[in-house]
Amino acid sequence: MNHVRKQELPFNNKILVFLFKMFIFIIAIPLVFIYVPLRFIARKLSKFILFLIQAIPKFIQAIPEFILVISKFFIRLIDILFPKGKEIREEKREKKRSVKLEHKRNREVKVSEQNKLAKFFANVGEKIVLFLSWLTAFHPYKGDNVIIKYLDTNITGEKVEAQKMRSFIFFLVPALGSFTVFVITPFLMGVFFSFTDWTGLNNGNEVIVGFQNYSTIFSDYLFVYSFIRTTLYSVLNVIVINVVAFSLALVVTQNLKLKNVYRAGFFLPNLIGGLVLGYIWQFVYSNVFPAIGTAIGWESGIFSHSLIGGYASSSEAMGALIAVVAWQYAGYIMMIYIAALQNVPTDLIEASKIDGANAFQRLRTIIFPLVAQAFTIALFLTLVTSFKQFDTVISLTGGGPSALIPEYLAKIMDVPTWSSVNSLDLMTINIYETAFSHYEMGIGQAKAIVFFLILLIVGVAQVTYSQKKEVEL
Amino acid sequence: MNRDKIGLIIIEIFAFLLLVLFFLPFALVILNATKTAVEITTDPLAFAKDAGTFWKNITNIMTSEQIRYWNSFLNSIIITSGSLIAIGIFSGMAAWVLVRTKKRYSHIIFVIFLSGMVIPFQVVMLPLVRLLEAISVNVGIPMKDTYYGVILIYVGFGAPLSVFMFHGFIKSIPMDIEEAAIIDGCSRSQLFFRIILPILKPIFVTLLVLNGLWIWNDYLLPLLVIGMSGDVRTLPLAVANLAGAYIRQWDLLLTSVLLAAIPVVVLFLFAQKFIIKGMTSGAIK
Numbered sequence: 001m002n003h004v005r006k007q008e009l010p011f012n013n014k015i016l017v018f019l020f021k022m023f024i025f026i027i028a029i030p031l032v033f034i035y036v037p038l039r040f041i042a043r044k045l046s047k048f049i050l051f052l053i054q055a056i057p058k059f060i061q062a063i064p065e066f067i068l069v070i071s072k073f074f075i076r077l078i079d080i081l082f083p084k085g086k087e088i089r090e091e092k093r094e095k096k097r098s099v100k101l102e103h104k105r106n107r108e109v110k111v112s113e114q115n116k117l118a119k120f121f122a123n124v125g126e127k128i129v130l131f132l133s134w135l136t137a138f139h140p141y142k143g144d145n146v147i148i149k150y151l152d153t154n155i156t157g158e159k160v161e162a163q164k165m166r167s168f169i170f171f172l173v174p175a176l177g178s179f180t181v182f183v184i185t186p187f188l189m190g191v192f193f194s195f196t197d198w199t200g201l202n203n204g205n206e207v208i209v210g211f212q213n214y215s216t217i218f219s220d221y222l223f224v225y226s227f228i229r230t231t232l233y234s235v236l237n238v239i240v241i242n243v244v245a246f247s248l249a250l251v252v253t254q255n256l257k258l259k260n261v262y263r264a265g266f267f268l269p270n271l272i273g274g275l276v277l278g279y280i281w282q283f284v285y286s287n288v289f290p291a292i293g294t295a296i297g298w299e300s301g302i303f304s305h306s307l308i309g310g311y312a313s314s315s316e317a318m319g320a321l322i323a324v325v326a327w328q329y330a331g332y333i334m335m336i337y338i339a340a341l342q343n344v345p346t347d348l349i350e351a352s353k354i355d356g357a358n359a360f361q362r363l364r365t366i367i368f369p370l371v372a373q374a375f376t377i378a379l380f381l382t383l384v385t386s387f388k389q390f391d392t393v394i395s396l397t398g399g400g401p402s403a404l405i406p407e408y409l410a411k412i413m414d415v416p417t418w419s420s421v422n423s424l425d426l427m428t429i430n431i432y433e434t435a436f437s438h439y440e441m442g443i444g445q446a447k448a449i450v451f452f453l454i455l456l457i458v459g460v461a462q463v464t465y466s467q468k469k470e471v472e473l
Numbered sequence: 474m475n476r477d478k479i480g481l482i483i484i485e486i487f488a489f490l491l492l493v494l495f496f497l498p499f500a501l502v503i504l505n506a507t508k509t510a511v512e513i514t515t516d517p518l519a520f521a522k523d524a525g526t527f528w529k530n531i532t533n534i535m536t537s538e539q540i541r542y543w544n545s546f547l548n549s550i551i552i553t554s555g556s557l558i559a560i561g562i563f564s565g566m567a568a569w570v571l572v573r574t575k576k577r578y579s580h581i582i583f584v585i586f587l588s589g590m591v592i593p594f595q596v597v598m599l600p601l602v603r604l605l606e607a608i609s610v611n612v613g614i615p616m617k618d619t620y621y622g623v624i625l626i627y628v629g630f631g632a633p634l635s636v637f638m639f640h641g642f643i644k645s646i647p648m649d650i651e652e653a654a655i656i657d658g659c660s661r662s663q664l665f666f667r668i669i670l671p672i673l674k675p676i677f678v679t680l681l682v683l684n685g686l687w688i689w690n691d692y693l694l695p696l697l698v699i700g701m702s703g704d705v706r707t708l709p710l711a712v713a714n715l716a717g718a719y720i721r722q723w724d725l726l727l728t729s730v731l732l733a734a735i736p737v738v739v740l741f742l743f744a745q746k747f748i749i750k751g752m753t754s755g756a757i758k
Contacts, residue, residue: 022555022621167661168570168579174559175567175632176582182601182629183589189600203603251488254481258489264745265492268499271741271748272734273690275709279716279730280498283723287517288501295518327495335749388593391692391709395716431595432693445599452596459591 026174194449198442200435206442213446221405221413223447225421226430227454228409229318233426234386237322241382242375244330249337250363263338267331274328278395281324282308285396307397314403314423321424324392329385333378340374341367376466383462387455390428399429427451499734506530506728513723530728539718540729545711546736551620552695552707553688556627560684561677562670564632568639569669573651583640589633594693601626602697618703626698631684642676643669682751689737708733 079086154165194213196206217223252262269277285307293303305311307320344367352362368375393399405419425433431451435444504520505513507527512519521527535542567586571579605616616622646669654668670677692709699706701714712733716726741748 022624026559163661164574168574171566171570171661171665172582174563175628175636176586178563178625178629179586179589179632180629182604182626183592183597183633184585186597186600186604187592189604190596193600248491251484251491254484256481256485256488258485262488262492263749264741265495267749267752268738268741269495270752271686271737273692273709275690275692276712276730276733279712279726280502283505283517283727284498284501287513287723291517327498331495332752335752388595390595391690394692395713428595435599441599445596448593448596448599452591452593455593456591 190445191449193442194446196442198445200439200441209442213443214450216443217447217450219413221409221415221419222421222425223427223430224413225405225409226425226427229423229425230387230427233318233321233389233424234383236318237325237386237389238379238382240322240326241329241333242378244326245333245378246337248330248334249341252334253338253341263335266334269328270332272328274390274392275395277324277328278392281320282396285320308400312401314401317397317401317423321393321396324396325386325389328392329382333382336374336378336381337371340371344370372466372470376463376470379466380459380463384455384459387451387458388428389426390432393424393426393429397424399425399433427454502727502731502734505723506731508724510722510724513727526724527728530724531732533725534728534732537715537725537729539715540711542711542729542732545706545708548620548705549689549707552623552627552705553685555620555624556631556688557681557685559624559628560631560635561680563628564635564680565639565670565673565677566665567632568636569643569665571636572640572643583636586633586636589630590637594630598693598697605698616698618699618705620705623695623698623705626694627684627688630694631688635680635684638676638680639673642673646672678747679751682748686737686752 153159154162193206195208195210197209197212198206248266252259252266256262287306289303290305307317312320348366349362352366357365399422401423402420403423405415405417405421407417410417410419422429427447428451431444431447434440434447501517505517507521507524507530508519509526512522512526534540571583605622609615609617616625650668650672651664654664659668689707690709691707692713695707695710696713699710701710701717703710706714712726712729715729
């Protein structure tokens with residue numbers, strides 16, 4: 001087969017390079033650039049500073065002695081060179097001595113007062129020196145650096161606490177570091193950028209515009225429409241998925257012969273990514289359904305036209321999306337319900353059978369209260385994933401088909417009734433489009449923050465409400 | 474008794490029909506992956522005229538520049554497995570020291586981790602892209618379109634849930650084991666890697682499944698961090714790239730969809746028990 005083109009080698013240097021880089025990032029860089037230098041610098045610096053502190057006073061003390069020695073040396077030299085000069089000098093010296101003695105006698109009274117003053121200044125000077133040394137973290141009497149001492153007792157030293165702290169940091173840094181760098185930092189940046197006129201092209205030259213972005217998005221009928229559509233979609237989706245999943249779980253927990261096969265089979269679509277599923281269903285909706293329609297001679301609704309290309313109506317698109325997501329997600333939620341249903345004690349059900357309860361009564365009075373906790377979890381999961389839905393929609397219709405704006409919204413937002421909207425323009429897609437198609441990063445970020453707040457409120461409200469219900473049941 | 478049996482049989486038939494309905498889309502994909510583009514557009518329900526078309530479609534996908542199947546497949550495997558191992562070990566480490574260090578700051582750090590669970594990716598994505606560019610410009614380490622960059626980002630996004638789950642589990646491990654190991658002369662790192670990590674295995678498997686499915690199927694994060702035509706692009710990106718280029722070439726697209734779905738399905742058939750257990754216990758926790 002010559003027409004098969006040459007493949008790129010799957011195993012090339014890239015993997016080696018990658019492993020090497022991983023090694024560098026995880027082990028070598030923290031070790032070489034953080035830990036070892038810190039320890040090294042701490043020890044060397046503390047010793048050097050200790051040396052300086054001890055050496056400087058000695059040096060200062062040595063200066064007068066040094067001058068004395070040198071001057072004596074020169075005096076001797078002069079004496080040897082000019083012997084007569086010695087006699088003249090000694091005469092002068094004796095004169096001076098006598099004068100000094102007189103002066104001394106006169107002063108003696110004042111000296112005691114002067115001593116007090118000197119002591120006072122010495123005290124103040126000492127305190128100033130202490131304060132300065134505290135400021136620069138050098139403790140002159142203990143002969144060690146306060147900061148380095150702190151580091152030594154708590155991080156770099158050999159004490160047990162220091163070792164524990166070291167391992168604490170070492171074990172925490174990879175997870176906390178990447179979490180801080182790639183989640184917390186962008187989140188905080190995002191909060192800031194939502195108040196600027198960031199467009200993606202003016203990086204570094206953004207201007208803070210206050211709440212302008214937020215007021216823009218709430219007067220933007222596309223965003224309001226997408227919020228309405230997302231809410232509608234989420235509510236319908238949560239209902240459909242949970243009803244389907246719970247009935248599937250009820251079916252599969254019966255004493256069936258192939259029940260494990262059913263469980264695995266219903267679960268299978270959940271394994272395949274939303275993007276790939278979207279393409280599969282786009283094919284089904286655009287090609288297979290119309291073909292079925294022509295085959296059975298019933299050409300209406302989704303059976304008469306393709307989902308993409310502007311033929312479908314907005315409600316059809318919504319229905320199609322919900323069907324796909326329910327098909328994908330019901331198996332997973334079913335597994336949660338199965339786990340809950342298996343915990344329902346069989347003797348309770350037997351007893352209710354003997355008491356003459358029918359299937360519906362059993363479901364209502366025994367099973368529902370006992371699986372209430374599973375309902376909380378399943379509702380929360382489906383709600384959050386519905387709000388976050390992105391890849392399935394992107395591959396299924398790309399956010400389309402476009403439709404006219406609903407009349408009530410046109411009235412509220414005060415836009416012409418012929419304004420066009422995308423019927424599956426969910427909030428996630430709206431954010432993505434705003435940022436990457438219109439290059440309005442600041443507005444997109446503001447939308448994202450609003451999206452986050454909505455998600456937070458909805459999630460918290462749902463969980464608290466369900467837990468209340470749980471207690472009531 | 475008899476009535477119950479009849480009821481069971483009816484339910485069995487009903488479940489079987491549902492199963493068939495659930496598998497219909499897959500069947501349609503397989504059916505149409507064996508046909509040429511013309512055959513698909515004329516009648517998507519008919520069988521293929523020539524079985525050799527299937528092989529031809531597959532070789533087309535394998536040699537297609539748009540999808541570069543083996544390359545993308547390998548990238549997906551490297552990124553997924555690398556991220557899984559990194560997330561598991563790193564967040565296990567973090568959770569362990571957070572549980573065992575009973576100080577106020579460890580509690581604060583744990584709460585910070587928990588807050589990460591409520592942040593949706595959409596809030597973070599725009600600044601993240603900018604941050605990655607800033608890192609590559611200012612620090613000189615390219616983070617976009619590299620294995621380690623993607624893996625580190627996945628560690629960041631996967632850490633909250635994993636740390637939370639490990640945290641809950643490690644609390645139940647008695648301290649006696651660790652004390653015994655310390656008396657026997659274990660260092661702190663040996664203590665974690667030889668004693669604690671083996672005990673964490675059940676949670677590790679759960680996280681492997683949860684994070685593995687998420688990372689393998691993720692589309693938006695790789696789209697932003699790697700790019701549609703990046704060097705280390707994953708399978709979903711490759712499929713999206715092909716779909717963007719050949720939106721009407723259903724034969725190629727369906728074959729690529731099939732090839733993208735097969736690895737996970739095969740893995741599921743082998744590790745069904747673990748996957749279902751992992752997914753459910755993960756959700757309930």
